[in-house]
Structures are given as structure tokens and as C-alpha cells.
Amino acid sequence: MTEKKPSLSRKELRVRERAKNKKPKFVRAESWKYDRFSLSWRKPRGLDNKIRRKIKGWPPGPSMGYKGPKIARYLHPSGYQEVIVYNVADLSAIDANTQAGRIAHTVGKRKRALIIEEAKKLNIKILNLAISKETEEKAETEEGEDAEAEKEEAAKEEVKEEKKKPKKEKKAKEAPKEKKTKAKKGDKKQ
Secondary structure, eight states, rough: OOOOOOEEEEEEHHHHHHHHHOOOOOTTTTTTTOTTSSHHHHHOTTTTOOOTTTOTTTTOOOGGOOOOOOOGTTBOSSSSSSEEEOGGGGGOOOTTEEEEEEETTTHHHHHHHHHHHHHHHTTTTBTTTTHHHHHHHHHHHHHHHHHHHHHHHHHHHHHHHHHSSSSSHHHSOOOOOOOOOOOSSSSSOO
16 A cells, blocks of 8 residues: 555645744753753743743743744644544544544554554544554563463462372372492592
């Protein structure tokens, strides 16, 4: 199955990328001053905070002016517009040329499989398909681990049963061992 591209031009994504490059990296106030502060953004709330007051010479804070371009807003990096899918019926509302589905995280394994199957029939792209493959692999490995655990339990039960048997029966089952003779100092090996 070949990867289909959305009918949207890549222009919108290029515009968004250009706008993102102009946007500054927002840092937490005075994170450059103290090691205990990480660089990740925190909203400044102090009465005298210079970033909150937008004082000249201090780093900028996020505001509406940094919003992405309207034509590229809410687009997935692949160029599709995301639509959250909860069940098979939600797939009928998706336009396969411009939209792609994202299966909601609350959807279970069984319903997820049905959604994926129906999406393949309708030729709709599912954005988080790789995640579902990982969960299926995890489920398969867990089943394999369960089988191994059952084998270990059976082996433990056999050992317990052998311990319960009388000692005479155990000795009868064991093969007689050959006695090893020790070589005397005078004997030479040939």
C-alpha cells in the first residue's frame, strides 16, 4: 500500500516552520541565575517580575502575538488535520484527502482492531497506528510470559509431589552409583 499525500499543499507547513523559527525560546524567569530552576517555562506570577511586566531588556514571555499562522493551525506534521476517533462510526465523518484519524487513548484493544480494519477499507490514515502495534506486541509477550509462568508452576508442583513420597520409593528409583576407588601412592596411572 503506497503512502498517500494529503491534497493540501506543503505551503502551509512551510509557513508554519518559518514562523516557528522566528519564535524565541521561552525560558523561566531567572533560570539563568539559579541552578535549582530548570529552563522550562513557568508563568511568572510575582508582583515585581520583569518578564510578566514585559520590561525592555528582559526575555519575552508567550503571548497571543506568537500564535501560529491560521492556515496551518491544528495540522499534523504529515499535513493532515487530526480527527479523534472513538468508534467505527466516527470514521464515516473523516475526509480521506485532508483528514487523518487518531484513535482515542481510552479505546480498548478489541475496538481498536475494528477501527483499524475499517480505516484500511476506507483508505483513511491512522496517525497512532504504530502505538497500537506496540500494544499488540506487548500483549503477545505477556501471553508468552504467562505460559512460561504456568510451566514453572507445574515444575514446582512436581517437586512438591516427589518430596511427599516415602524415602524407600525414591531410593528404588535412583540408579545404583558406581563406587570410585582411590588410587594409592604406589600405584601408577597407565
